[in-house]
Amino acid sequence: MTTTVTDLAIDLKAVIDKKNEDDIVGITGLYEAKYRDKVIITYMTNYNISPSDSIKRAIKAGPSATLVMNAWTCSNELRARYLRNGLGTKNNKALLLDVALFCLEDDWVATVEAYTQVYSKNAKDDLYKDLNKKENWCALVRDWVLHDRTARSTIEADAEALYKALNGKKVQEVGQFLCKTTPDEWKRICRTFREVYHKEVDTFFTTEVFGKVDLEPFLIAHYTLLQPGYAAAYILNTCMSGKKGDSERAVRATSLMFDRALKCKFAYEKKYGNIANDFRKLFDARLAKALCTLWRVE
CATH class of the missing domain: 1.10.220.10 (Annexin)
Structure with a gap:
């Protein structure tokens, strides 16, 4: 049974050397990013090549190859690279939502550090400079990456205030709820919301109820906090x-x-x-x- 990072690196090398894509995907799915990140370092030390470059040589190019190459790239560096690619004169909204909103505080801090190491720039500064538009999604992402969340211990009052904000189509107020509430309290607020109003929070994120607002960022943020x-x-x-x-x-x-x-x-x-x-x-x-x-x- 494999028990050490060195053993995992050896196993990965053996699988890649066989050039069997199914086996490479299979071993990839066995380990969380925090373990893969450790294996990547050992693999590079032992074989003078990254796992992703080894995979690139071993299997035919295509989306599935990109997928496993990504998985065997340091997770913080991968997020930093995606973040960099999403910024610019024409921001890639979907990419930025996927990267930024799926990050909670620890992930974001590590991503910012990787961004600085790779690009010698400050991720937050670049993001704020490029997301200076007034669109709702830009404002939500800017506030989200502050990770200014504290437990308020006012669950019932928050559920009522959230209901009023949603019902009143108060977009900025809803955004502040999402960006300033801890995941634990968001779960409790949503549970109280359901018990009191007999509706799920996400049922309000529709064009009919919430108005002509870009709903995708609000739903991703809501679901990330919830589960x-x-x-x-x-x-x-x-x-x-x-x-x-x-x-x-x-x-x-x-x-x-x-x-x-x-x-x-x-x-x-x-x-x-x-x-x-x-x-x-x-x-x-x-x-x-x-x-x-x-x-x-x-």
Whole structure:
């Protein structure tokens, strides 16, 4: 039985050397990012090449190859790279939402550190400079990355205030709730909200109720605080539209979330349908198989 990081690096090297994509995806899905990050360092020390570069040489290029290469890139550096790619004159909204809103404080701090190491720039400064527009999603992301959350211990009052803000279409006030509430208290507020008003919070995030507002960032933020698996399920469902789906976003979301949102498959099935069938329906066979393996669905 494998017990050390050195053993894991040896196992990974052996699997990559066989050039069997299914086996590479399989071993990838066994370990959380915090363990993969340790293996990456040992692998590079022992073999003078990164696991991602080894995988690039071993299997045919394509979305599934990108997926496992991402998984064997240091998780903080991967988020930093995505963040950098999402910024610029034409901000990639979906990318920035996936990276920034799925980060809680510890992840964000580590991402900022990696961003500085790789790009010699301050991630927060770059983000604030580029997200200077007045769109609601820009304001939400800017406030979210402050991670200014404290427990207030006013659950009933907060549930009532949230109801009034949602009912009154007070977008900025709802955003402040999302950005200043701890995950534990958000869960409790949502539970009280349901008990008192007999509705789920997310039922208010519709055009009919909330008005003509970009709802996606609010839903991702809400689900991330409530349960990361719900956020992953929602994001993956957005990848399933159109005739071909959004394979790029599916790869990105899976790279960032598959080991941290294990309830995704249950949340998806409850709300959207069979995730494995949707993968196979919209994506090429290699990618669909890799996605099914990493999300542990058949």
